[in-house]
Amino acid sequence: xxxxxxxxxxxxxxTAASEKILRxxxxxxxxxxxxxxxxxxxDELDSPRGRIYLIKDMLEGGKPATEEVVKHLDRCLSCLxxxxxxxxxxxxxxxxxxxxxxxxxxxxxxxxxxLLRTLLAHVLPYQARFxxxxxxxxxxxxxxxxLPKGRDPxxxxxxxxxxxxxxxxxxxxxxxPIPPAEQAATPQIANGTARRRVVILGGCAQxxxxxxxxxxxxxxxARQGIEVVAAKGEGCCGALVEHMGREEQARVxxxxxxxxWMAEIETGGLDAILITASxxxxxxxxxxxxxxxxxxxxxxxxxxxxxxxxxxxxxTDLPALPARPNASVIAYHSAxxxxxxxxxxxxxKRLLREAGFIVRDIPEGHICCGSAGTYNMMxxxxxxxxxxxxxxxxxxxxxxxxxAGNIGCLTQLEAGLSMPIVHTIELLDWAYxxxxxxxxxxxx
Numbered sequence: 001x002x003x004x005x006x007x008x009x010x011x012x013x014x015t016a017a018s019e020k021i022l023r024x025x026x027x028x029x030x031x032x033x034x035x036x037x038x039x040x041x042x043d044e045l046d047s048p049r050g051r052i053y054l055i056k057d058m059l060e061g062g063k064p065a066t067e068e069v070v071k072h073l074d075r076c077l078s079c080l081x082x083x084x085x086x087x088x089x090x091x092x093x094x095x096x097x098x099x100x101x102x103x104x105x106x107x108x109x110x111x112x113x114x115l116l117r118t119l120l121a122h123v124l125p126y127q128a129r130f131x132x133x134x135x136x137x138x139x140x141x142x143x144x145x146x147l148p149k150g151r152d153p154x155x156x157x158x159x160x161x162x163x164x165x166x167x168x169x170x171x172x173x174x175x176x177p178i179p180p181a182e183q184a185a186t187p188q189i190a191n192g193t194a195r196r197r198v199v200i201l202g203g204c205a206q207x208x209x210x211x212x213x214x215x216x217x218x219x220x221x222a223r224q225g226i227e228v229v230a231a232k233g234e235g236c237c238g239a240l241v242e243h244m245g246r247e248e249q250a251r252v253x254x255x256x257x258x259x260x261w262m263a264e265i266e267t268g269g270l271d272a273i274l275i276t277a278s279x280x281x282x283x284x285x286x287x288x289x290x291x292x293x294x295x296x297x298x299x300x301x302x303x304x305x306x307x308x309x310x311x312x313x314x315x316t317d318l319p320a321l322p323a324r325p326n327a328s329v330i331a332y333h334s335a336x337x338x339x340x341x342x343x344x345x346x347x348x349k350r351l352l353r354e355a356g357f358i359v360r361d362i363p364e365g366h367i368c369c370g371s372a373g374t375y376n377m378m379x380x381x382x383x384x385x386x387x388x389x390x391x392x393x394x395x396x397x398x399x400x401x402x403x404a405g406n407i408g409c410l411t412q413l414e415a416g417l418s419m420p421i422v423h424t425i426e427l428l429d430w431a432y433x434x435x436x437x438x439x440x441x442x443x444x
Contacts, residue, residue, distance in 0.1 A: 031082035
């Protein structure tokens with residue numbers, strides 16, 4: 001793709017990076033075949049190629065984002081399926097993140113849009129606030145039927161406030177698990193002295209919604225003689241706010257995590273930084289790019305990104321343990337952030353098979369379930385349709401359990417499934433001697 005940026009524009013780091021990405025696009029259109037919103041709408045502007053044209057025009061002209069541009073960029077899930085499909089290696093993730101930051105700087109949204117985005121940015125990344133918000137949502141859930149229904153969302157540029165509120169209430173759990181601080185202590189290392197030392201990202205939403213996931217990971221690692229340490233001061237990875245165009249807030253979260261992990265590296269060393277939420281993993285692995293212009297943090301960020309691994313990647317390098325007999329059929333849902341963002345595709349399925357499960361791939365497994373961070377709250381019309389499509393494909397397999405490696409997918413799919421959906425690591429922990437995951441009916 002030819003570009004006409006000025007030398008002055010290319011002096012700005014973000015623009016220079018985006019210009020290189022734009023020039024790598026050859027307009028082939030392969031991306032349209034795997035883009036969820038294009039599959040739903042058939043609108044070229046709701047495809048990666050169409051959005052690339054909109055972004056190019058906006059950035060080259062140095063003009064404020066328009067309502068039309070914002071509409072189509074907001075509809076993008078950042079599922080990154082287009083990156084897996086692209087034969088030219090177009091790094092769409094960096095391009096759409098830059099475009100969203102540009103929109104945030106140049107476009108004034110309607111009051112309800114601004115309100116909800118601000119609310120999400122100041123609640124979801126903070127565990128205590130998020131837990132309080134979920135409790136409030138549980139109390140408000142009986143009032144959901146009183147919310148007025150908007151017009152057909154397909155005919156509007158942005159979903160209406162009431163539809164978004166309804167989506168938030170639908171996704172909120174009716175009860176919350178025990179907070180992590182009240183759970184049992186970190187499991188003891190099997191066979192004495194630890195042979196490796198790792199940290200598992202706690203994050204923000206997952207410890208509130210499913211603290212059992214990291215607890216299962218710690219137990220499983222302890223059986224392998226691996227010490228899991230808590231890094232004081234770590235928190236949200238920054239993904240949620242970065243995908244809303246709040247890039248500086250994302251950098252603040254990234255720097256805090258880097259400081260926390262570097263302190264552990266300098267005091268006791270770390271074999272790896274492990275992530276059990278694949279959406280977070282994609283972001284942490286990209287810290288080197290996010291902080292590339294930061295003189296203080298650039299080198300440290302690159303080091304942290306190099307140490308970061310999805311929990312399934314790390315476990316494949318460890319010796320196999322004896323598993324309890326289990327012939328449950330697993331429908332494996334590959335989260336977009338894992339298969340497209342991190343290109344980790346085989347490791348989780350291989351681990352499940354080694355643990356004795358029968359693993360089946362879901363038809364159209366490359367298509368997003370509609371979760372995508374805050375997307376299922378901000379774009380509920382598309383998210384619900386994608387969830388229905390995913391569940392229909394899952395049910396074709398007649399599986400006993402659905403497995404997934406991302407908290408967003410678990411939350412998105414749980415409401416509509418007729419079978420339990422469990423994090424991959426909880427199933428592995430169960431297979432190797434841990435407790436049965438919540439919601440499973442286990443035969444004696």
